[in-house]
Amino acid sequence: MDWTESTRRTFLKQFGAAGAMALAAAGAEAMPRPAAQMHETPGELAADRRQAATRAQRMQWWHQAKFGMFIHWGLYSVIGQHEWAMEVEGVPIPQYEILAKHFKPKPNAARDWARLAKAAGQRYMVMTTKHHEGFCNFDTKLTDYNAVQQGPGRDLVREYVEAARAEGLRVGFYYSLMDWHHPDGARCKTDEAARQRFVAYTHGLIRELMTNYGKIDILWYDVDWPLTPEQWESEKMNEMVFQLQPGIIVNNRNGLPGDFSTPEQHIKPSEAGRAWETCMTLNDSWGFNRYDNAWKTPEVIVDNLATVAKGGGNYLLNIGPEPDGSVPPASVEILETVGQWLDTNGQAFYGTDRCAADFNINANYTRRGNTLYIHQHFWPGHTPAADWLSFYQPEAVIALGGLKPRVLSAKVLKTGQSLKFTQDEFRLRLTGLPIDPPDSPATVIEVQCDGEPTVNHEAMRPLWPRYKVGISI
Ligand code: GLC
Numbered sequence: 001m002d003w004t005e006s007t008r009r010t011f012l013k014q015f016g017a018a019g020a021m022a023l024a025a026a027g028a029e030a031m032p033r034p035a036a037q038m039h040e041t042p043g044e045l046a047a048d049r050r051q052a053a054t055r056a057q058r059m060q061w062w063h064q065a066k067f068g069m070f071i072h073w074g075l076y077s078v079i080g081q082h083e084w085a086m087e088v089e090g091v092p093i094p095q096y097e098i099l100a101k102h103f104k105p106k107p108n109a110a111r112d113w114a115r116l117a118k119a120a121g122q123r124y125m126v127m128t129t130k131h132h133e134g135f136c137n138f139d140t141k142l143t144d145y146n147a148v149q150q151g152p153g154r155d156l157v158r159e160y161v162e163a164a165r166a167e168g169l170r171v172g173f174y175y176s177l178m179d180w181h182h183p184d185g186a187r188c189k190t191d192e193a194a195r196q197r198f199v200a201y202t203h204g205l206i207r208e209l210m211t212n213y214g215k216i217d218i219l220w221y222d223v224d225w226p227l228t229p230e231q232w233e234s235e236k237m238n239e240m241v242f243q244l245q246p247g248i249i250v251n252n253r254n255g256l257p258g259d260f261s262t263p264e265q266h267i268k269p270s271e272a273g274r275a276w277e278t279c280m281t282l283n284d285s286w287g288f289n290r291y292d293n294a295w296k297t298p299e300v301i302v303d304n305l306a307t308v309a310k311g312g313g314n315y316l317l318n319i320g321p322e323p324d325g326s327v328p329p330a331s332v333e334i335l336e337t338v339g340q341w342l343d344t345n346g347q348a349f350y351g352t353d354r355c356a357a358d359f360n361i362n363a364n365y366t367r368r369g370n371t372l373y374i375h376q377h378f379w380p381g382h383t384p385a386a387d388w389l390s391f392y393q394p395e396a397v398i399a400l401g402g403l404k405p406r407v408l409s410a411k412v413l414k415t416g417q418s419l420k421f422t423q424d425e426f427r428l429r430l431t432g433l434p435i436d437p438p439d440s441p442a443t444v445i446e447v448q449c450d451g452e453p454t455v456n457h458e459a460m461r462p463l464w465p466r467y468k469v470g471i472s473i
Contacts, residue, residue, distance in 0.1 A: 051242060055259055058249050059275055061170065062218075062260075064351040065123035066309060067342075068172070070279055070318035071113060071160075072286040074131045075099040078323040083287030086133050086180055093181060100135060100150035109325020110156070110163035116319075116327060118167045120335035121342035123350075125164045126172030126220045126316060129157050129209055131287075134181025139212070142204050145181060161213045172218030173209050177202060177232060177254060178225045189226040199233055206237060210244040219245075220262075221253040229255030251277070260314075267304060269311030272354065277314035280304070282331050288320040295330045298337040299377065299441040305338075305349055306364035306375045306442070312354035341441060344414050348373035348444045357455035358402065364442070365455060372453035373413075374398065374445040379437035396433040398445065402457030403428045408448040414439035426460055 076083040078099045086096050110127075117125055130136045136146035138157035147156045157173070164171045179185035184198035210216060219241055224232060234254040241250060252258040260275035270276040282301075283292045296304075301317065308315040319331045342349065348366050355367035362378040380396045403423075410419040410430055415438050419430045430445060437443050447453065 051238070051259065054246075055249075058247055059259060062124070062249060062314065063275070065170065066314050066350050066352075067120075067122045067305065068124040068126060068170075068277075068314065068316045069113065069117040069120070069122045070174070070286070070316045071125060071127040072131065072174075072288075072318060072320045073156075073325070074128055074137060074287065075103055075133055075135045076131065077288040077321060078103050080288050080290040080323070082285040082289045082292070083131055083133070083320075085287075096133065096181075097145070100145065103147075103151040103323060105152055105156065105323065105325040107154075108159055108163065109321065110160040111166070112325070112327060113160075113319065113321065114163040114167040114169060116332060116335055117164075117169055120339040121346060122169070122317070122335075124170035124172055124217060125160070126174050126218055127157065127160045128174045128176075130176055130179075130205065131174075132176045132178050132180050132223060134179040134185065136205065138209065140205060140208050142201055142208070143182075157209070158213065161216075170217040171213075171215075172220055173216055174220040174222060175206060175209065176222045177227075178223035186226060188231075195227065195231060199227075199231070203233070203237055203240065207240060207244070210241055210248075216245050216248055219248055219250045221251055221258075224253060224255045267307050267311065267313070269313055269354075272312070275314075276311075277316050278304075278308055279316040279318065281318045281320075282334060286318050286320055288322050288328070293330070295334060297441075298334050298341070301334060301338050302341055302441045303364055303375070303377060306366055309349050309352045309366045310355045310357065310364065337441075341439070344439070345442075345444045348375065348413060348446070355453075357453075358457050360400075360455070360457075363398075363400075367453055370449045370452055372403070372447040372449060372455075374400070374447060375442040376437070376445065377442040379443065380433075381435060381437075394435065395431065396435055398430045398433060400428045400430075400455065400457075401426060402460045403447075403453065403455050405449055405451040405453070408450055410445055410447045412438055413444040413446055419445070426464070 072083055074083065075096065076085050079085045081089070085091065114125065127137070129138050134145060136143060138146065139148045139155040140146050148154060161171050182198060182201065184194040184201070188195040188198040206219075210219070229235070232254060234256045237254060238250060238256060238258070241248060249259040251260055251262050253262060260277050261270045263276060263278045265280055267278045268276070282296055283289065283294045285292045305315055319327050321327050347368075352366045352368045352373075355365050355372070357365040362376065364375040364377065366373045366375065376398060380398060382393070382396065407421060407423050407428055410421050411417060412419065412433070417438070420432050422429045422431070428447075
């Protein structure tokens with residue numbers, strides 16, 4: 001079904017009465033906590049300590065991988081108004097359930113996602129198995145509100161797993177603890193029998209996901225409203241997950257610290273030693289949103305990749321496929337451009353280490369061991385002569401204040417051009433660069449140093465030799 005505004009109105013009119021009754025039966029629901037307050041990690045817990053012993057080994061591939069594809073796909077994609085449409089528009093459950101009959105994706109849509117992820121330079125994928133709406137994209141014995149028994153008539157999670165593996169990508173499952181559809185999904189907060197039923201249901205679905213699809217690399221929990229970690233029995237949940245999938249990594253959104261933190265829609269490195277992953281949308285919506293055209297440019301994505309890597313994190317970038325599974329063309333275009341850039345610049349990103357470098361409006365930085373990568377997104381385009389008497393020269397110079405330690409060599413990654421340079425106590429000057437930027441959205445310059453590179457131009461401020469004011473030269 002193509003969910004245009006007029007079909008939506010007709011639909012709401014037609015099913016308004018049934019919907020109103022269902023809403024009355026469900027009672028008023030409290031608002032979930034805002035995302036910013038939701039994901040703070042509490043202190044060390046017993047289960048986390050047990051998992052800490054194997055963490056470095058389990059997460060090795062993930063730290064190397066750096067870049068993943070998030071996929072939000074479900075009944076909300078049919079509406080095409082963001083994945084929160086059910087709650088935001090107050091769609092009654094009996095009406096919303098009808099979407100499940102009309103969700104009829106084309107076969108193996110996930111193959112295109114996996115190919116796109118590969119082309120984009122993404123090394124892992126995380127797909128919504130069940131979002132807040134409660135619909136299971138997978139086969140389950142615990143509810144008939146699932147893809148096999150409803151419109152799709154097949155297990156969409158299985159197709160996704162097979163598609164990701166076919167492209168050599170790691171496989172992650174997103175799972176929302178919050179459930180707007182299950183009868184106990186809200187009353188579990190105040191009714192102990194309902195809590196027990198709902199927790200058994202939740203653990204049961206996770207058990208199926210961890211049992212029926214072979215090796216799974218990531219379990220990505222989301223929104224733990226309305227229960228506390230104790231009420232969710234989150235320690236038991238994680239222990240079951242690790243028992244079934246010993247090599248898996250889990251995030252922190254079931255209220256426990258898990259293996260990594262999950263800043264959402266912003267880049268915020270955790271303290272050193274704590275893994276983190278920024279998840280972000282390509283426009284402003286996770287689920288398909290027909291008229292959300294606030295697309296980020298490839299320039300922004302490439303710069304975000306560098307900022308994330310500079311802080312030692314990972315970047316999980318979302319697509320919201322259309323109801324038939326097609327990826328919005330704007331997303332395809334952005335991701336392919338980013339992927340082409342990574343083809344020649346990937347070494348400045350994959351497997352890099354945290355980098356101590358000041359902010360620079362014209363460039364970003366990443367680091368691997370003793371190598372600094374300068375990601376110059378605003379190319380100088382001209383340069384003053386050494387005596388500053390003539391400003392425009394037939395070459396460009398990139399100068400960097402406060403770089404330590406000694407530079408051994410420098411080259412442009414895209415063209416391989418090796419660069420002449422001068423370096424004194426205060427700055428590095430890379431010379432002989434072309435007037436036009438050799439690469440876009442950013443040109444990466446690889447600078448080999450004789451120790452760990454740091455860029456701290458601010459520290460040089462008091463050290464600058466200063467002269468009297470008013471002398472003419
Ligand atoms: C928030 C939103 C949810 C989205 C998630 C992705 O928790 O509620 O819709 O799936 O962020 O991180």
